[in-house]
Amino acid sequence: MKLKLTIWRQKNPGTKGKFVTYPVNDVNPEMSMLECLDVLNESLIERGEEPVAFEHDCREGICGSCGFMISGVAHGPQPATTVCQLTMRHFKDGDELVLEPWRSASFPFVKDLVVDRRAFDRIIQSGGYVSVSTGNAPDGNDIPVGKEIADRAMDAAACIGCGACVAACPNGSAALFTGAKIAHLGILPQGKPEQDRRAVRMVAQMHTEGFGSCTNIGECTGVCPKEIPLEVIARMNRDYLFGAWTERSEVINTIAPATDWNFREK
Amino acid sequence: MTGTMKLDAGIPSGPIEQAWDKARFDMKLVNPANKRRHTLLVVGSGLAGASASATLGELGYNVKCFCFQDSPRRAHSIAAQGGINAAKNYQNDGDSIYRLFYDTVKGGDFRSREANVYRLAQNSVHIIDQCVAQGVPFAREYGGSLENRSFGGAQVSRTFYARGQTGQQLLLGAYQALERQVDAGQVTMFPRSEMLDLIVIDGQARGIVARNLITGQLSVHMADAVILATGGYGNVYYLSTNAKGSNATAIWRAYKRGALFANPCFTQIHPTCIPVSGDYQSKLTLMSESLRNDGRIWVPKKKGDKRRPNEIPEDERDYYLERKYPAFGNLVPRDVASRNAKAVCDEGRGVGETGLGVYLDFSDAIRRLGEQTIRERYGNLFDMYQRITDEDPYKVPMRIYPAIHYTMGGLWVDYQLQSTIPGLFVLGEANFSDHGANRLGASALMQGLSDGYFIIPYTVGNYLASAKPAKVTGSHPEALAAFAATQQGIAKLLAIKGKRTVDSFHRELGKIVWDDCGMSRTAAGLKEAIGKIRALREEFWQNLNVPGSSDDLNQSLEKAARVADFIELGELMCIDALERNESCGGHFREEYQTPEGEAQRDDQHYSYVAAWGYTGSANPPELYKEPLEFAYVHPSQRSYK
Numbered sequence: 080m081k082l083k084l085t086i087w088r089q090k091n092p093g094t095k096g097k098f099v100t101y102p103v104n105d106v107n108p109e110m111s112m113l114e115c116l117d118v119l120n121e122s123l124i125e126r127g128e129e130p131v132a133f134e135h136d137c138r139e140g141i142c143g144s145c146g147f148m149i150s151g152v153a154h155g156p157q158p159a160t161t162v163c164q165l166t167m168r169h170f171k172d173g174d175e176l177v178l179e180p181w182r183s184a185s186f187p188f189v190k191d192l193v194v195d196r197r198a199f200d201r202i203i204q205s206g207g208y209v210s211v212s213t214g215n216a217p218d219g220n221d222i223p224v225g226k227e228i229a230d231r232a233m234d235a236a237a238c239i240g241c242g243a244c245v246a247a248c249p250n251g252s253a254a255l256f257t258g259a260k261i262a263h264l265g266i267l268p269q270g271k272p273e274q275d276r277r278a279v280r281m282v283a284q285m286h287t288e289g290f291g292s293c294t295n296i297g298e299c300t301g302v303c304p305k306e307i308p309l310e311v312i313a314r315m316n317r318d319y320l321f322g323a324w325t326e327r328s329e330v331i332n333t334i335a336p337a338t339d340w341n342f343r344e345k
Numbered sequence: 346m347t348g349t350m351k352l353d354a355g356i357p358s359g360p361i362e363q364a365w366d367k368a369r370f371d372m373k374l375v376n377p378a379n380k381r382r383h384t385l386l387v388v389g390s391g392l393a394g395a396s397a398s399a400t401l402g403e404l405g406y407n408v409k410c411f412c413f414q415d416s417p418r419r420a421h422s423i424a425a426q427g428g429i430n431a432a433k434n435y436q437n438d439g440d441s442i443y444r445l446f447y448d449t450v451k452g453g454d455f456r457s458r459e460a461n462v463y464r465l466a467q468n469s470v471h472i473i474d475q476c477v478a479q480g481v482p483f484a485r486e487y488g489g490s491l492e493n494r495s496f497g498g499a500q501v502s503r504t505f506y507a508r509g510q511t512g513q514q515l516l517l518g519a520y521q522a523l524e525r526q527v528d529a530g531q532v533t534m535f536p537r538s539e540m541l542d543l544i545v546i547d548g549q550a551r552g553i554v555a556r557n558l559i560t561g562q563l564s565v566h567m568a569d570a571v572i573l574a575t576g577g578y579g580n581v582y583y584l585s586t587n588a589k590g591s592n593a594t595a596i597w598r599a600y601k602r603g604a605l606f607a608n609p610c611f612t613q614i615h616p617t618c619i620p621v622s623g624d625y626q627s628k629l630t631l632m633s634e635s636l637r638n639d640g641r642i643w644v645p646k647k648k649g650d651k652r653r654p655n656e657i658p659e660d661e662r663d664y665y666l667e668r669k670y671p672a673f674g675n676l677v678p679r680d681v682a683s684r685n686a687k688a689v690c691d692e693g694r695g696v697g698e699t700g701l702g703v704y705l706d707f708s709d710a711i712r713r714l715g716e717q718t719i720r721e722r723y724g725n726l727f728d729m730y731q732r733i734t735d736e737d738p739y740k741v742p743m744r745i746y747p748a749i750h751y752t753m754g755g756l757w758v759d760y761q762l763q764s765t766i767p768g769l770f771v772l773g774e775a776n777f778s779d780h781g782a783n784r785l786g787a788s789a790l791m792q793g794l795s796d797g798y799f800i801i802p803y804t805v806g807n808y809l810a811s812a813k814p815a816k817v818t819g820s821h822p823e824a825l826a827a828f829a830a831t832q833q834g835i836a837k838l839l840a841i842k843g844k845r846t847v848d849s850f851h852r853e854l855g856k857i858v859w860d861d862c863g864m865s866r867t868a869a870g871l872k873e874a875i876g877k878i879r880a881l882r883e884e885f886w887q888n889l890n891v892p893g894s895s896d897d898l899n900q901s902l903e904k905a906a907r908v909a910d911f912i913e914l915g916e917l918m919c920i921d922a923l924e925r926n927e928s929c930g931g932h933f934r935e936e937y938q939t940p941e942g943e944a945q946r947d948d949q950h951y952s953y954v955a956a957w958g959y960t961g962s963a964n965p966p967e968l969y970k971e972p973l974e975f976a977y978v979h980p981s982q983r984s985y986k
């Protein structure tokens with residue numbers, strides 16, 4: 080089949096970007112959206128043009144590298160599907176698709192369809208873990224965890240950190256991402272001791288990064304390739320409230336967002 | 346050419362059960378106050394790299410960790426599906442450290458080092474404890490205890506899992522531990538940074554040259570030791586189950602700086618992947634081996650039977666694994682399952698459009714256990730299959746075919762996980778250490794975490810305390826020379842300005858290696874492949890077209906450098922396969938098979954690790970042999986009947 084791809088082209092944050100339309104003529108319905116871009120890129124290189132930069136790695140919907148808007152929808156029209164797993168059979172001959180990067184002030188632009196999502200790493204740095212050093216662990220079966228609890232923790236832990244939730248949210252909120260980690264660890268007995276601190280620090284970092292506030296619109300969970308449930312946000316808010324009370328005398332340090340790619344060593 | 350240097354793995358003497366304890370006791374320690382004065386570079390943030398960085402950070406070292414993705418959490422380990430082995434014997438079904446050790450040595454077709462494998466089995470139990478403590482949401486029974494499933498090559502249930510996303514959950518556990526150390530100021534993370542060279546000073550590994558993939562800037566990082574945890578090289582084949590970015594560049598450049606490369610031809614073909622559908626295909630998708638717990642593999646008895654699977658009656662189906670291997674049935678090791686799939690397809694009994702496929706059928710299991718149970722066990726895998734093929738595996742059998750998946754070969758390391766360059770340690774899939782000629786399912790995750798959490802923290806300390814590396818800076822002539830050479834290498838790729846894209850070279854390489862150094866190999870085929878690869882290399886350096894420049898994000902340039910290395914490594918794989926005149930594990934030389942078509946080892950002549958040394962781009966590599974001794978598991982013809 081034949082498609083028209085209208086793609087955001089911008090060399091770097093310092094230059095002006097624009098949409099460019101490319102006809103792609105030999106689209107096989109079995110190929111993925113990224114394979115379709117591969118085919119386009121091969122032809123661009125052969126014509127002496129620069130290929131479209133986009134992120135990808137696993138191409139199995141699990142690493143969270145890929146992701147862009149397809150005609151206004153994060154990861155495109157298929158529910159629970161990343162662009163690397165989105166097959167072209169979901170489109171019709173003659174369709175025109177508009178591809179553009181995640182738009183969020185907290186995800187600084189890099190090139191074409193690529194943005195900088197390091198804000199997510201800094202949110203995890205601010206407490207998205209259990210403080211247990213290697214060697215400190217009791218036997219795996221010492222603390223029983225009921226199946227339902229483990230399953231619920233797993234539902235939240237399935238987040239791949241792709242950033243679609245932020246891109247889809249009219250407020251640019253990262254509540255689904257942050258809530259997913261707070262819920263995953265907070266539900267499990269292993270994560271309980273730090274539950275309050277974790278919520279307070281992670282939420283503070285989320286605000287420091289400039290992500291917007293959650294107003295319960297629910298676009299995030301709608302586009303989430305792993306269908307992380309909205310309840311994780313409720314859980315985050317609850318843990319945050321409790322935490323703000325118990326940790327009220329603590330100074331909350333946040334990490335300064337990095338704005339460029341020059342690494343400063345500690 | 347055969348080298349004369351003696352390869353000493355440094356295996357502690359005495360009983361194998363005490364070897365690791367003894368080794369640890371004999372190791373020198375670094376005073377806690379001195380640890381922060383030591384800088385360590387960890388290249389890679391997969392299970393091996395992240396667990397190592399986190400643990401070394403916790404110990405107080407000053408760690409710098411590098412990965413090419415935008416976040417350490419995206420390392421290829423994230424894609425592992427099925428599970429991780431551990432000799433916990435929670436199921437009370439006869440498992441033990443010794444049995445896991447035994448299964449792994451046998452599964453590797455007697456081409457791995459016993460002492461290493463024993464230590465791996467010992468560490469396996471601590472790994473599960475550590476991961477549980479980190480909050481990894483492993484599958485649980487209703488009563489709250491950890492659940493297990495079975496994997497190929499074992500008759501006990503020792504595989505721990507988190508739905509079909511075990512690698513993801515284990516990696517996130519290690520990643521979170523790593524981020525905790527970043528927050529603590531112990532680890533500095535360098536994402537989107539690709540190591541392009543190793544700096545060796547006075548015979549010791551002292552640093553790396555890395556390229557910032559966003560700005561294109563090259564930089565030199567100096568340290569007291571360098572740890573490579575950069576994963577496997579399955580992408581030599583172009584189409585593989587590996588992530589697209591997985592590459593051999595770090596280990597290949599280390600090889601060119603003097604590290605030996607062991608058993609490059611030991612590659613693993615995974616039996617259950619979604620078959621290729623077209624020539625635009627960019628990668629192959631694995632369907633976890635855990636599916637073989639409940640799925641039954643079959644093809645029609647008749648050649649060229651074009652009926653739909655549901656129309657083929659039971660007595661016209663050939664459940665060939667159950668027929669040939671009644672004891673293990675569908676759970677034979679990967680190499681055996683893959684070869685048998687190829688054999689039935691070669692006979693013309695393959696299924697699907699291309700005839701390159703066999704059925705993996707869940708209808709019996711669904712009848713027995715109900716659809717809900719199957720959904721709980723494999724839901725996300727079934728969904729993934731359906732997304733890709735548009736077929737519903739709850740209703741029609743899956744079609745699967747073998748694909749390249751894992752590389753047992755890698756940089757040679759001794760018992761301390763140190764390469765032949767002092768101060769250069771290699772962990773995870775990047776080393777060759779524990780899996781011999783065939784890896785059993787659910788044991789790569791185990792090895793990566795064993796290396797990172799429980800081995801390197803000891804052995805690197807021992808190295809620092811005994812070698813006492815002198816102070817060096819980035820302005821050392823060797824560092825400057827490596828920097829300049831890297832710069833020239835990049836300029837050279839951009840200057841070719843030929844006609845062919847990087848991908849077209851990569852595809853061509855992949856086809857050569859798959860055809861002649863894949864599931865089965867012959868001397869004639871390998872010789873031909875070596876010729877073809879050399880010609881391809883020649884053309885690559887004359888006719889490559891890399892658009893753009895080196896001073897910004899240039900994905901074609903990144904790929905070009907990786908493919909240049911894959912081409913050279915592909916040749917070494919063929920050379921190694923040609924030299925090994927026997928069949929063992931995943932290395933199947935058609936000339937050497939039993940009357941039943943099983944791999945025929947030649948223990949008298951080939952019971953060794955083949956470690957290759959670089960001698961310059963125009964010269965043949967030099968072969969060093971590390972003899973293997975089996976004091977515990979007696980080498981026998983593997984039998985899964």
Ligand SMILES: Cc1cc2nc3c(=O)[nH]c(=O)nc-3n(C[C@H](O)[C@H](O)[C@H](O)COP(=O)(O)OP(=O)(O)OC[C@H]3O[C@@H](n4cnc5c(N)ncnc54)[C@H](O)[C@@H]3O)c2cc1C
Pocket residue numbers: 388389390391392393394411412413414417419420421422423424425426427428429511512538539540541574575576577586587588591592594595631633750751772773774775786787788789790791793
């Ligand atoms: C689809 C799939 C499913 C699997 N399922 C299982 C399973 O169920 N059980 C099991 O035990 N095993 C499984 N495996 C195998 C297992 O996942 C891998 O062997 C293992 O995860 C490798 O881990 P690693 O840490 O060695 O390397 P990787 O996870 O590959 O990490 C490599 C790291 O090195 C970095 N890197 C690479 N090159 C450079 C460079 N030049 N410069 C800087 N950084 C670099 C990367 O950025 C990355 O961070 C599976 C593999 C695949 C492909």
Ligand code: FES
Pocket residue numbers: 134135136137138139140141142143144145146161162163164
């Ligand atoms: S490329 Fe990994 S999720 Fe799409």
